[in-house]
Amino acid sequence: MQLADGVATTTLTLPPDTRALSMSFIGADGRTDDNGGEDYHSGALFPYIGPFLTPGSDGGLSTRVTVTWETDRRCKGVVLYGDDPEHLDRQAVGTRPDTIHHVELADLRPGATVHYRVTECGTGRRSEVHAFHTIADDATTLDVAVLADMQDKGTPQSRWGEIARHVAQAHGEVDLVLAPGDLAADDEPRFWWLFFDRARDLLASTPLVPAVGNHDTPGRQSNPDDSSFLRYFPVPRTPGAGGVYATRAGPLVVLTLNSEVPSELHPGGAQYRWVEQQLADTRGDRWVFAQWHVPPFNAGGRFARVQDDTRPVTALFDGRVDWVFTGHEHLYQRTLPLRAGRRAARYGRGDEDGVGYIVAPTAGDRIFDTLAPLTEPSRSLLGFPTVGNLRRVEGEHGYLVVHIDGPDIGIRSWGMGRTPGQPATVVDEIAYRREE
Structure with a gap:
């Protein structure tokens, strides 16, 4: 590790199958900096975590679903979604900048298939397109x-x-x-x-x-x-x-x-x-x-x-x-x-x-x-x-x-x-x- 003008730098050689890097730092005084318990990390895959799905804010899965993912950068998360995987014509945006994003899709049709991908602001990184289906309230x-x-x-x-x-x-x-x-x-x-x-x-x-x-x-x-x-x-x-x-x-x-x-x-x-x-x-x-x-x-x-x-x-x-x-x-x-x-x-x-x-x-x-x-x-x-x-x-x-x-x-x-x-x-x- 090299130290110049109070900044320490080093180069890491990672295995070709690396999926993510998680780091914490120990100073000369022996104190550990682990980013407040959340660690410092970077994902070879995007996103670092997710995306994954949970029920909407109303507790249902008929017209609302929440998409969650984690990124390296703090920003407002964006979900692109739609009926056609080749044409995601709608978007939902997070309410505040963060590294963990919880974005609710709130205008879904019951019993429909929804295609979506998540993005990272400022970098252009996008996930692959995923799909899920909503569950109609009257489904048996x-x-x-x-x-x-x-x-x-x-x-x-x-x-x-x-x-x-x-x-x-x-x-x-x-x-x-x-x-x-x-x-x-x-x-x-x-x-x-x-x-x-x-x-x-x-x-x-x-x-x-x-x-x-x-x-x-x-x-x-x-x-x-x-x-x-x-x-x-x-x-x-x-x-x-x-x-x-x-x-x-x-x-x-x-x-x-x-x-x-x-x-x-x-x-x-x-x-x-x-x-x-x-x-x-x-x-x-x-x-x-x-x-x-x-x-x-x-x-x-x-x-x-x-x-x-x-x-x-x-x-x-x-x-x-x-x-x-x-x-x-x-x-x-x-x-x-x-x-x-x-x-x-x-x-x-x-x-x-x-x-x-x-x-x-x-x-x-x-x-x-x-x-x-x-x-x-x-x-x-x-x-x-x-x-x-x-x-x-x-x-x-x-x-x-x-x-x-x-x-x-x-x-x-x-x-x-x-x-x-x-x-x-x-x-x-x-x-x-x-x-x-």
């Missing part, structure tokens, strides 16, 4: 992918990129991606970049509905600081409850909660009160899912001890919520239908029916196979895996796909083995018609 069919605990660390064992590419290629019918937490390996810019970079194709064409997990906040324990999560995801802000919002997509309503503040999920808490109001306002003919990170029913050996932290809010769900999706344990589990925490006759909304609770498999991070001791009551509530007296099961990486068609629903859990390159197979499946 919907396909949803559920992916959790990606936590890509940039190692050969991390499989998030492989799984994201597979979902994009093998399940092109998917309209929406739910992500119940732990998207990043840790709350650091390099790990957020890995999450977004590995899934560029999937997230540029399919709206993402994320929940905050413990690895998405500072440290690895529960932490109410969701500032990084909210920096990347322009989700609607619920007073007194960060990272908590409702999404409407055709026949489905998704309630996204924040298990990093578990006290709010107890009676009187901000999230508990919010759920009460949302369920009171939701039409009875819609399917209703809830998602958050830490499971309220969990037979896994790592975190069964904390399931009571998030369980109180489930008292509101009987007869009103269909399925709950969580993560955290890195071991796929599906409960039997539960009502008031006990086994019910079947899945559904009837007086004797119960809610289904699913712990999603890890979509790329370390797999855990150990179950809680035989004395753990949640073991008797499992519909999958069927474990008997076993303490270990053969877990694997994977994801879920949910298909809704009017009153019918089908849920498939896909496994992709334990090592890179293994094919996807269905490991669990449930289908039924909801009787009102």
